[in-house]
Amino acid sequence: MQKQLNPKSHRIVILAEGSFGVLESKTATVLVRYLPKNVVAVIDSTNAGKDVSNVIGIGDGIPVVSSLESAMHFKPTMLAIGIAPPGGELPPEWHSILCKAIINGLHIMSGLHYFLSDDVEMFQLAADHDVVLWDARKPPENLPVATCIAASVNATVILTVGSDCRVGKMLSGIEITHTARERGLNAEFCPTGQNGIMVWGWGIAIDAVISDFTAGAAEQIVLEGAKNHDLLIVEGQGSLVHPGYSGVTLSLLHGSMPDAMIFCHQPSRKKVARYTVPLPSITEMIAHYEMLTAPIKPAKVIGLALNCFDLSENETDEAIAAAEEETGLPATDVVKFGADKLVDAIQNILRK
């Protein structure tokens, strides 16, 4: 097993050079949102001098700086790579920055498909300077083919599914988990992607698993979460209508064997991001998920998490009302209004 790091015990500088933004640097945004006390600076020369909150709307008081050298004034102990580009490659110009960070004694946390620990130069430098290269996306070895054993856990399993990538499946999962815990439920978030793993400290990045074993990886996550918890909120991935990642989505659906699903969607999004594929209606997309669970373990969508970050107050209210009208299900924006409505829906099925 590779060494893992607990980001909550570190002073983190986030590398997002040239790419810092709500949509451009999802990892950076997630780290700022959930580890605000740990993030000491963000590196992006194109936004240098600004406050993080001026760029992504959260992270008040955290500076954006122009370089690693500037960031070192804030005494970081860890550098986190703040982007997760399609394909997961390391931007070539970042290689020397990472090497310099290692030489400066910073641990490195990465969610790229490109494993830093496989890079000969970085591996040697990390050994010389006694720092850890944590590849959060590196899956464990010897994962099994799924066997439907996730159906046997005592915990109730909720999966966040969605219309596309980056519509809020991870964020909704974390918010639901927090709210459920506040209500005294023994809930656990089950991360399935590198960003969730980085903020939550465990999980498997299922999109980095060989496809024969992807459902098996989802199964392992559920078994692990169910050891000590009664309610699992499994982080969804991709979408059944995503041309690149739909297979990951279906593996997760069949491997995690949820009791119910929360459907996540951005109302302003009309097509799959980066593709020309138009999104079907919410009702149709929900039907896809329910139809494919039916033969193996039937599960219904019981609530909608709508990501209305780009809508006005009125537009948000209208989008939520329209979605509730269309589907007959409770809908909310968990960032704007909290996750109570969705936890109510989950508690309804717990009572059954």
Place this chain on the structure above:
Amino acid sequence: MQKQLNPKSHRIVILAEGSFGVLESKTATVLVRYLPKNVVAVIDSTNAGKDVSNVIGIGDGIPVVSSLESAMHFKPTMLAIGIAPPGGELPPEWHSILCKAIINGLHIMSGLHYFLSDDVEMFQLAADHDVVLWDARKPPENLPVATCIAASVNATVILTVGSDCRVGKMLSGIEITHTARERGLNAEFCPTGQNGIMVWGWGIAIDAVISDFTAGAAEQIVLEGAKNHDLLIVEGQGSLVHPGYSGVTLSLLHGSMPDAMIFCHQPSRKKVARYTVPLPSITEMIAHYEMLTAPIKPAKVIGLALNCFDLSENETDEAIAAAEEETGLPATDVVKFGADKLVDAIQNILRK
């Protein structure tokens, strides 16, 4: 790139120790079916002394022998691993047999997830004895995330889909390709699994690809096939209702972007093999495939390939009639009756 072998230029002994049978050793059966002049013997001590045709119904005149030593009398130049177990591991007791085969100068052809070329002992032995370890399941490096570029090829793309693993998606694909070529069509079979790759000489085993890139691998196969052919028959994998492999299936569906599909099914099979999951009706399963192609590139199932190997003549006729009645589509058993009915259906859409 690893070295590849052309099995058609070799004398092949198939290792199927303890597992030789129609369903138990799919790889062995496929090699006997499509390379009958090359297979000189099958190793399985539990069936030793029999003729291959007495065990699997084809392969008249090929002996089953008890050991590698006995097989060497038939002057093989290559050993092929004849099984593809779930998980793709090497049965531990076969390790020494393979090492002995290498020492005897045999090239090794394997479709396991376990890559022989990563085995330190075998790798060294192979170098010492100048033989090739061909891991047919090893995917190429640097596969992309799918971009929907498969929709741009000029070739007509047919994907064989199905109700489960091992119902005839590869075999139907090969038979359709042969029949189409006999009719003068410039058709190519596009292998997506290790067995197809072993008999056809190219392709990518998409179940061995990291799940983020599985649809991208399917896309690459279509681009490659379309370079020199007008009609591509892409080998399907798994099933949308398979708890372990459904993600592979959906990646292939969305990555290959077929113009039409052939649905493969074994009428006697009532549940997913090795699982307790009951199979939905043929109509329902076809609806799953058509519904999930609709948002990206709509494609219809245009014919059924029914695997009736375990049915009598009367039962076969009844199963075909029932499926045609249920779906309104042409159905046949390509092994018993040839692929003409399905190639007729394909030519119908070519004329449009």
